[in-house]
Amino acid sequence: MSCGNPHDKDCVEVLDRVFDFIDNELKNADKDEIQHHLDECLPCLQKYDLERTVKALVARSCSEHAPETLREKVLMRIRTVQVEIHETRTE
Incomplete structure (x- = not known):
């Protein structure tokens, strides 16, 4: 991606x-270079804002905990698969 304008730091970088x-x-120094670029490059600033928003949404969504019963089912399934793999390797 490039906005077509000359910058000290390339848009792709x-x-x-x-x-x-x-x-x-x-x-x-690197933060200052990136910030300077974002201050003068609208397409990169928009991409930055999108990525920052997505990251914040994911972080907020990942703060919830799964119910204990689901956790137990997942652990049981993992153990079952581990046993199956072990049995397949020893045959």
Whole structure:
């Protein structure tokens, strides 16, 4: 993706690092470069906003806990599959 405008940092490079930027996993100099690019590039800013929104929605959705009965069923199924795999390997 490219907006067609010249930037100090290429759009593709910015978008490749957007998750690191969102997660605050960049050095200050890198964060400043990405922020500067986003300040001047609307297409990248829109992509950043979309990714940040999706990440926030997923995080909010993942905070719920499954019912204990479901957890027990899943663990039982995992154990069953493990036994089946073990039996297949020993035959």
